[in-house]
Amino acid sequence: MNAVSLTLSGIRLEAQASGALWWADRRLLAVSDLHLGRSGRQARLGGALLPPYDSAETLDRLAAAIDALRPAVVVCTGDSFDDDAAAGADDPALDGLVRLIAGRQWIWIAGNHDPAPVTIGGEWRRELRLGPLTFRHRADPAAKGEVSGHLHPKVTIAGRSHRCFLADGRRIVLPAFGAYTGGLACRDGAIASLMDPGAVAILTGRRALAVPLPGQSSPRAATAST
Amino acid sequence: MSALPPVFRDWFAARGWQVHPHQQAMLDRAGEPALLLVAPTGGGKTLAGFLPSLAELASGTHCGLHTLYVSPLKALAADIRRNLARPVAEMGLSVRIEDRTGDTSPALRRRQRADPPHVLLTTPESLALMLSYAEAPRIFAGLRRVIVDEIHALAESRRGDQLMLLLARLQRLCPGLRRVGLSATVEDPAAIARFLAPHPAPCAILAADPGPDPDIAMLHTDAPPPWAGGGGRHAIPAILDQVRRHRVTLIFHNTRAQAELFFRDLWLANAEGLPIAIHHGSLAREQRQRVEAAMAEGRLRAVVCTGSLDLGIDWGDVDLVVQVGAPKNVKRLVQRIGRANHRYNAPSKALLVPANRWEIVECQAALQAVRDHDLDGEPRGPGPRDVLCQHILIAAAAGPFDADALFAEVTGAGPYAGLARGDFDACLEFCATGGYALRAYDRWQRIVRRDGLWQLRDPRTARTIRMNLGTITAAETVKVRLRGRAGAPLGEIEEDFAATLSPGDTFLIGGEVVRYESLREMTVEVSRAAGRDPKIAVFSGTKFATSTRLADRILAMLDQDDWPDLPDHSRRWLELQRAVSRLPRPDRLLIESFRAEGREHVCVYGFAGRNAQQTLGLLLTRRMEEAGLHPLGFVATDHATLVWGLDPVLDPAPLVARRALREGLDRWLEGNAVMKRTFRNVAIIAGLVERNAAGARKTGRQATFSTDILYDTLRRHDPGHVLLQITREEAMRGLVDFGRIEAMLDRTGERIDFLRLGQVSPLAAPLMLEHGRVPVEGAGRERLVAETAERLMRAAGLA
Known part of the structure; x- marks a missing residue:
């Protein structure tokens, strides 16, 4: 299987090459930072005019991840919509989202771009506790057993920048799943100060691959096994 | 009107000057509807162009604009104004001469629209702007002559194509308009005459004495x-x-x-x-x-x-x-x-x-x-349709138009003389709807047909059209200014380069080393940093490919037994190549394969020019990827392409077979960066995206980003879109330059000189040091990433 296994607070998880996190025991799939409707928002702000196909592409990839694993629960850890208006927008691509939501538990976690409840279906939460794990948008530096998003982490290996998961003994940060989102280099201070020494980055794309988190020194406990 | 008025004769005589024969001939033939003067640089070409105008204006009876002078450079317009001012003043002529370019103040431009001078000096872009206003017929009423300077340069670019469309428009406003083209020495004057002629009328050619050899x-x-x-x-x-x-x-x-x-x-x-x-x-x-x-x-x-x-x-x-x-x-x-x-x-x-x-x-x-007086030139195809799309928008900005009349006008321009009505209609359709995939978005519905006439759907669009005029699509740039309240402007750098700078980095501009301080509202603020070593400024001018004619001469020269004209170090270099490997020959294709720096290399000496060698690199790496040779990247120069990867090439013939390359081209053309870059230029010229969004809130990076997405979108949902067709045509003759790969194959046939060497060859060695390496995304790269990841995990004790 094209994924890297991780253990967080005793729970076995898989970082998928698609950028989704899979909790097999609960058949739970977590994705972050879909940024649906980004092009529409930029058009509303008078900025770059993107055609509205970004949402369609993001949803195509999400549908592929869902088809592959058939989750009972999908958790979107925030910034699922680029702004509150996007969640109500009549973008035909969002019809596809409704089809994905149907027949499973779907939980939207509030992000900084979409702080208000959505009207599109599914449940809305500020954060979600499940067993020893907490899902929230923005990482809390003091938390343990936390799955978050927000940072859009990226790591450069062999001259290439890849979206990646970040993982240490206390937390997992998910990569951005949305089609046209930017990224934050792992060397950035915001990431370096959040993650423990010995943290790993897991590359996404065609293959999931674990690498040491760049800029971290003195590796200690190994948290990942490939 | 052949005689020079006495005041001119006296003025020439007072300086001990004589009228050059070609200057006299220009006066003699001033009545020709179109006339091309070919003269060497320094041959008094400009004066030859203006003499008939000055002679006609000397009587002082003409009101309003008489002569329009168009040059490709703003600086040239200003220079001509200065140079004409003196004779005009000394002869006491009451002739008003003004220039009008992007550098002209808005106040002066407004005045020129209301009260044009006798002689207006301008650029194609400024002319396009003037013709986009409803009062254009009034501004240009009475215009008798138009002088196109440096037409040999304009004829090589879209700016020239646009200018010819604009002249066709002027010709309709001023039916008696006479055209004069001034050209440096060129290899094919007849082609430039066809370019300038008001089709189907002919254009006479007047050749001046070429002067002594340099x-x-x-x-x-x-x-x-x-x-x-x-x-x-x-x-x-x-x-x-x-x-x-x-x-x-x-x-x-x-x-x-x-x-x-x-x-x-x-x-x-x-x-x-x-x-x-x-x-x-x-x-x-x-x-x-x-x-x-x-x-x-x-x-x-x-x-x-x-x-x-x-x-x-x-x-x-x-x-x-x-x-x-x-x-x-x-x-x-x-x-x-x-x-x-x-x-x-x-x-x-x-x-x-x-x-x-x-x-x-x-x-x-x-x-x-x-x-040997052996000039080179690559013939250009018909006028590109993205320029035509822009012209349709310009016409709409100036006022409602009839499609049949506009088509008749457009086909009067040399580069568009052969335009098919269907192609014209497709451009019109694009301006009206944005094309099939984009028809749902009203921002691309610029023109509508009401009462049989096409017009702007929203008159406010005219402003956007005017702000996006012109066919120059240089790399996006940001301004550079010295820090401080009224910091002096220093120039511009390419946005991609600006994006690589961090505060404290230094680079060169205007010959001084400056330190990057911040980027504010599309302006890079810098301070002086004397004596520091600069980070290199990468903003580049146009990269030209070595011409076919010159490449053929180089091959012929390499085929010599000895090179007495070359310096010793170069002779030794070529002799060493002959000893270690072989020299490229005109009728054969030299390919070397060797291992160096821990990578396998293959070097193809195609002598097809930078762009075609670049394309060859892309096609070769694709073929190598399919053959499981794990290519990692390549670099191309005017003479050769060097590919490196994980596995050796031992049989290059299938890689460079014509059919394989052609098939590869068809599949590859669709998704690659060259096409995206070409598409970006086409999209800007045709008005699909804006180069200057109002208030300049959009950066070039965002424009690039969105045209990339538009390209992918159209390719997926509307592969027949007119802009994709144009992009393909452009890429084939511009950046892709596949024609020169075909010519290379014609020249070398199946005759391949293949050598597997134990070392880098003398000719390939400089390529290993070239800039502009292009990475290849594929299995080789993936293997490298996986290996790197494993090595890093092991080193960190994590695996």
Whole structure:
């Protein structure tokens, strides 16, 4: 299987090459930072005019991840919509989202771009506790057993920048799943100060691959096994 | 109107000047509807163009605009204004001459619209703007003549295509309009005449005496040039010596970055402080104007410059032209050489400075071509349709139009004489809906048909259209300014380069080292950082490919038994290649394969020019990927393509088979970056995306981003979209240049010289040092990433 296994607070998880996190025991799939409707928002702000196909592409990839694993629960850890208006927008691509939501538990976690409840279906939460794990948008530096998003982490290996998961003994940060989102280099201070020494980055794309988190020194406990 | 009015005769006589025969001929034939004058640089071409206008205006009876002069350069318009002012004043003619370019103040532009001068000097872009206003018929009423200067340069670009569309429009507004084209020496004057002619009328050609042959040589330097790269900095002592020995020297470079680096090092070596300036298109207008003024006043001994000075600015005292770097194109070289010595009967003096080993060979071939009067040129196809789309929008901005009338007008322009009605209608449809995939978005529905006439759907669109006029799509740039409340503007740098800078980084602009402080509202703020080593400025001018004719000469030269004309180090280099491997031959394709630096390499000596070699690199790596050879990247120069990867190439014949390359091209063309870059330019010109969004809130990076997505979108949902068709046509003849790969295959047939070597060959070695390496995304790269990841995990004790 094209994924890297991780253990967080005793729970076995898989970082998928698609950028989704899979909790097999609960058949739970977590994705972050879909940024649906980004092009529409930029058009509303008078900025770059993107055609509205970004949402369609993001949803195509999400549908592929869902088809592959058939989750009972999908958790979107925030910034699922680029702004509150996007969640109500009549973008035909969002019809596809409704089809994905149907027949499973779907939980939207509030992000900084979409702080208000959505009207599109599914449940809305500020954060979600499940067993020893907490899902929230923005990482809390003091938390343990936390799955978050927000940072859009990226790591450069062999001259290439890849979206990646970040993982240490206390937390997992998910990569951005949305089609046209930017990224934050792992060397950035915001990431370096959040993650423990010995943290790993897991590359996404065609293959999931674990690498040491760049800029971290003195590796200690190994948290990942490939 | 053949006789020169007495006041002119007296003026010439008072200076002891004679009217050149071609100047007289221009007066004699002033009534021709279209006339092309071909004369060498310095042949009094501009005056020849203006004499008939001045003679007609001398009577003082003409009201309003009489002559429109269009040049490709703003600087040229300003220069001509200065040069005409003197004779006009001295002859006491009451002729008003003004220029109007992007540099003209808004107040003056408004006045010119209300009260045009007798002679208006402008650029194609400013003319497009003037014709986009509803009052255009009033501005141009009474116009008799239009003079297109440097038409040989315009005829090679979309700017010329646009200009010819604009002239067709003017011709309809002023049916008696006479056209004059002024051209430097070119290989095919008839093609330029067809370009200029108001189709189907013919255009007569008038050829001036070409003058004496230039005095041209290669500059020999104590230090041999480096193996790779450009810049010619090794030649600075020798060039300074030449500057000392001449009155005024122009030092041409092929790119702006090279000009900057050279200029800085020239100043470090300029112990006696000779007044030397720099001039290129990225510098702020104020900077350029200062240099131009100083040059006009004779205060400079040398100017380091780029193509921005290629065209006919008359700086009479120039007595030496130095070309640093291979000229790439003999015609352009001859035109540059003509900048030296504007005395009609004296030979121009020029020196070539090859910047690396390959360029020594190329410079030698170029010298021979100049001596043989063997000019090169690649014929251009019909006028591109993205320019036509823009023209339709310009027409709509000026007022409602009838499609049949506009089609008739457009086909009166030389480059569009063969335009099919169906293609015209497709462009019209694009302007009306944006095309099938975009028809749902009203922002692309610019024009509608009401009562049989096409017009702007929303009149406010006119402003957007005007702000996006023109066909120049240089790389996106940001302004550079000194920090402080009223910091002096220094120039512009490419946005991609600006994005690589962090506070504290230093780079060169206008010959000074500056430190990056911040990026604010599309302006880079810098402070002076004297004496620091700069990070290199990568903003570049256009990269030209070595012409076919010149490449053929290089191949013929390499085929010689010995090279008595080349310096010793170059002869030894070629002899070593002959001993270690083989020399490329005109009728065979040399391919070398070897292992170096821990990677397998294969080098294909196609001599097809930079763009085609680049395409060859993309196609080869694709074929290698399919063959499981794990290519990792390639680099292309004008002469060869070097590919590196994880596995050796042992049988290159299937890789370079014509059918394989053609098939590869078809599949590859769709998704690649060259196409996206070409599409971006096409999309901007055709008005699909804006280059200047109102209030400049969109950065070029965002524009690039969105045109990439538009490209992918159209490719997926509307593969027949007219802009995709244009992109393909453009890429084939421009950046992709597949025609030259075909020509290479015609030349070499199936005859391949393949050598598996135990080492890097002498000819391939410089390629290993070239910039501009292109990575290949594929299985090889994935394997490398996986291996790297594993190594890192192991090293960190995590795996």
